[in-house]
Amino acid sequence: MRWIVWLVMWLAAAQAAERGPRIYIVTDMEGVAGVNSWEQVTVGERRYEEGRRLLIGEVNAAIEGAMEAGASEVAVWDGHGGSRHLSVELLDARAHLIQGTPTPADYYLSEKRFEGVFIIGQHAMAGTKNGLLAHTQSLRVKELTLNGKPVGELGQVAAIAGHFGIPVVLLSGDQAACDEFLALQPKGGRWR
Ligand SMILES: [Zn+2]
Numbered sequence: 001m002r003w004i005v006w007l008v009m010w011l012a013a014a015q016a017a018e019r020g021p022r023i024y025i026v027t028d029m030e031g032v033a034g035v036n037s038w039e040q041v042t043v044g045e046r047r048y049e050e051g052r053r054l055l056i057g058e059v060n061a062a063i064e065g066a067m068e069a070g071a072s073e074v075a076v077w078d079g080h081g082g083s084r085h086l087s088v089e090l091l092d093a094r095a096h097l098i099q100g101t102p103t104p105a106d107y108y109l110s111e112k113r114f115e116g117v118f119i120i121g122q123h124a125m126a127g128t129k130n131g132l133l134a135h136t137q138s139l140r141v142k143e144l145t146l147n148g149k150p151v152g153e154l155g156q157v158a159a160i161a162g163h164f165g166i167p168v169v170l171l172s173g174d175q176a177a178c179d180e181f182l183a184l185q186p187k188g189g190r191w192r
Contacts, residue, residue, distance in 0.1 A: 023071045024074075028121045029121050030122075077107070121173065124180050
């Protein structure tokens with residue numbers, strides 16, 4: 001049985017090398033560069049439109065980077081609360097946009113269409129010291145654990161993607177989110 005698994009993996013890798021990897025981008029808002037207030041991430045609040053502009057800039061930069069590095073496809077899942085913060089009007093036209101609720105338990109990854117995940121604009125888990133707008137889903141959640149270990153939203157994305165054999169290859173967020181991610185994947189590098 002094992003060689004079949006190996007063969008399937010090898011074929012998938014060879015295919016990806018031929019056409020360039022398909023990248024799946026999960027977005028959030030609280031960790032976008034320049035966002036520092038709930039007013040920037042809450043629909044209807046005074047600085048919400050500013051928050052959306054900062055978000056789309058960071059998402060489009062990620063799409064451009066993926067394409068320049070040879071990606072053959074990019075899909076963006078609007079992952080901030082309610083999944084209705086990005087606009088196809090402003091999104092880099094080379095990417096697909098996924099929006100709407102409820103969020104499926106597989107985060108749209110069970111088809112195994114993608115070879116890598118980017119997490120963009122992420123924040124640290126609830127209770128993190130010096131975490132900017134840190135929380136875990138709802139502001140009422142104090143701690144969420146997975147196999148006894150506290151995890152935040154980025155840890156949940158990484159666990160679900162990992163379940164389907166898809167690595168998280170990039171994260172952008174505030175310092176505390178980056179530290180949280182590196183603790184999960186210590187072999188990762190850091191760019192400032
Ligand atoms: Zn959010």
